[in-house]
Amino acid sequence: MKNLVILGASRAGKSTLAYTINKIYPNYQILTGDAVRRAFQDIFPRMGINNYNGKGMKEDFAKFSACLFKTHIKDNQGVYQYIFDSCDISAENAVRFFQDNSTIIVFLGYTQLVAEQAFQNYRKYEKETDWTVRKTDEELLDFAEKWVEKSKIFKQDCEKFKIRYVDTSYNREKVLDNLIKELTEELKK
Numbered sequence: 001m002k003n004l005v006i007l008g009a010s011r012a013g014k015s016t017l018a019y020t021i022n023k024i025y026p027n028y029q030i031l032t033g034d035a036v037r038r039a040f041q042d043i044f045p046r047m048g049i050n051n052y053n054g055k056g057m058k059e060d061f062a063k064f065s066a067c068l069f070k071t072h073i074k075d076n077q078g079v080y081q082y083i084f085d086s087c088d089i090s091a092e093n094a095v096r097f098f099q100d101n102s103t104i105i106v107f108l109g110y111t112q113l114v115a116e117q118a119f120q121n122y123r124k125y126e127k128e129t130d131w132t133v134r135k136t137d138e139e140l141l142d143f144a145e146k147w148v149e150k151s152k153i154f155k156q157d158c159e160k161f162k163i164r165y166v167d168t169s170y171n172r173e174k175v176l177d178n179l180i181k182e183l184t185e186e187l188k189k
Helices: 014-024 033-046 056-075 091-098 115-125 137-161 172-188
Strands: 003-008 028-032 081-086 103-109 164-167
Touching: 003 014, 003 056, 003 091, 003 137, 014 028, 014 081, 014 103, 014 172, 028 033, 028 056, 033 056, 033 081, 056 081, 056 091, 091 103, 091 137, 103 137, 103 172, 115 137, 137 164, 164 172
Parallel strands: 003 081, 003 103, 028 081, 103 164
Antiparallel strands: none
């Protein structure tokens, strides 16, 4: 079976996709980019790591995440498969650091929405434990504007690097259900 890397816009359905695949195939372990990001942003600087030239989150994060992902795959070959999800990795770095014959890469985004619609989706799909609950509507609207634009960049770059891009702007549940059906077949190969 293949491993899966799910990248793209924040709140586009990446974690939902990862956890659904994990329910279908319990041998898939999920590595979240959020946990790695917190280490990069909070812990590493206190240890004197990742505090140079702002390069850390653009390139080092992707490189480190891919190394962590591939190390888990190698160390647990035949026992577990892995899913990695993150909003912090570009299509170029996905190809550069993650792409190989044993891994499927997919990007999610919402290029057809305007910021207000993305904001409404954030509130619609948020859970009590989500970080969005702690944000004001104004903060979240600013965030939505940023990620609508990033979605457009992801889509362009995915076309350039020949990576699957799935738009979850409308009918998110149906779009994710269709993607899950496709991926469950592809992951078996």
